[in-house]
Structures are given as structure tokens and as C-alpha cells.
Amino acid sequence: MTYREGRFWQPDVTVATVVVADGRLLCVEERVNGRLVINQPAGHLEPDESLAEAALRETREETGWDVRLTAFLGAYQWKAEETGRHYLRFAFAAEPERHDPSRPLDEGIVQALWLTPDELLARRDAHRSPLVWQVVADHLAGQRTPLSVLQHLA
Known part of the structure; x- marks a missing residue:
């Protein structure tokens, strides 16, 4: 952490998962500040959790899908101008394994949906952030990096 403007600065550490099946991307429609937006399954890293564990958990909680991570896509930094918050997103590629349609979705999630890349791009104005399309x-x-580049030292 660095000292900035009289307080400690710390970015929000998040994970996101790009899940692909039959040419479609698993997305979530969620309500954020009264606005309906589109995102990948994504969320915050929790204490004592590895990045991979967080990606699997967030995907399950937001979509009802259990997935298998196949690669690390990259790390992305973004500052939300409207809030001034800084985000550090770690993104993964994954394949779907099983779906539990009876699983309740996280608060704020309206639905999970499968979109083609063209459909997702056509709805760019509804993306939660520019990170959605960049990933x-x-x-x-x-772009793929082996998962072995990530180390979690418990």
C-alpha cells in the first residue's frame, strides 16, 4: 500500500471468468445502482482465498454453473471515474461442467445468460465496465497463460 492524500490506498481485487460453450459466453445481467448491466461472472477476492478459488466461487454464486478453469487471461487495472475506485481484475478462461438451475443467484443478479461475442459487443453500452469487453x-x-503462473502461499 502507498500513502496517498492522507490515507492508505488499496484497490479492489476482483476476479472474472470467461466461460465459453458452443461459441457463446456465459454472462450475468445484474442490477447496480438501479441500472441493469452485463458482466462476466465476477466478484471480489475474499480473505484466505486463492484467485482461482475466488473465480470458481463467484461463477457458481452468480450463475449456478460449476466450471473448470483452463487458463489465466491476465491482470487488468481500471479506475471507475464516477466513484474514483480502483480495480485490479484477475481474469480466467473456463469451460462449463455442470449447472444447478435450482441454486439461488447472488443478490443483484437478475439472470445468467449465454451471448455470442457479437451479441455482447452490440450491448456494449450496458457493460458494467470496459473490463467486460477487454477480457x-x-x-x-x-491470449492464454498457464494457471501454474499463479501461486497461492497459504
Whole structure:
């Protein structure tokens, strides 16, 4: 942490998962500050949790899908101008394994939906942040790093 403007600065550490099946991307529609937005399954890292564990948990909680992580896509920084909050997102590629349609979705999640990349891009004005498309664009471009680059030292 660095000292900034008389207080400690700490970014929000988040994870996101790009889940692809049959050319479609698993997305969530969620209500944020009264606005309906689209995102990947994503959320905050919790204490004592690895980045991979967080990605699996958030995907399950927001969509009802259990997935298998296949690669690390990258780390992304973004500052939300409206709030001044800084985000550090760790993104993963994944494949769906099983779905539990009876699982209640996280608060704020309206629905999980499968969109083609073109459908997601056409709804760009509804993306929760620019991170949504950037992560997908990198995935579509073939950006992949082995999961072994991530180390969690408990």
C-alpha cells in the first residue's frame, strides 16, 4: 500500500471468468445502482482465498454453473471515474461442467445468460465496465497463460 492524500490506498481485487460453450459466453445481467448491466461472472477476492478459488466461487454464486478453469487471461487495472475506485481484475478462461438451475443467484443478479461475442459487443453500452469487453477480446485473440503462473502461499 502507498500513502496517498492522507490515507492508505488499496484497490479492489476482483476476479472474472470467461466461460465459453458452443461459441457463446456465459454472462450475468445484474442490477447496480438501479441500472441493469452485463458482466462476466465476477466478484471480489475474499480473505484466505486463492484467485482461482475466488473465480470458481463467484461463477457458481452468480450463475449456478460449476466450471473448470483452463487458463489465466491476465491482470487488468481500471479506475471507475464516477466513484474514483480502483480495480485490479484477475481474469480466467473456463469451460462449463455442470449447472444447478435450482441454486439461488447472488443478490443483484437478475439472470445468467449465454451471448455470442457479437451479441455482447452490440450491448456494449450496458457493460458494467470496459473490463467486460477487454477480457473477452483478449480471450478471443487467443491470449492464454498457464494457471501454474499463479501461486497461492497459504
